[in-house]
Amino acid sequence: MTFTNNKLEYRVTLDTxxxxxxxxxxxxxxxxxxxxxxxxxxxxxAKIA
Incomplete structure (x- = not known):
């Protein structure tokens, strides 16, 4: 899934x-x-983007 947070668009995965x-x-x-x-x-x- 793609999410947006304060103009930062990102994709989340979970390493189980x-x-x-x-x-x-x-x-x-x-x-x-x-x-x-x-x-x-x-x-x-956000620190590196």
Whole structure:
């Protein structure tokens, strides 16, 4: 699924082996971040996007 947050569009996946959410920048799949919550992962992505 694709989500939008403050003009940041991202896609969310869950790594069930590591219990981490991974968010990918919709415009550039090479930009991604991880976090224990979706919100944490989005905040990390916002830092690099």
């Amino acid at each position: 082996n590591l219990n981490l959410f991974i968010v990918f920048d919709k415009q550039d799949e090479n930009k991604f971040a991880t976090g224990t919550t979706i919100e944490n992962a989005v905040q990390e992505l």
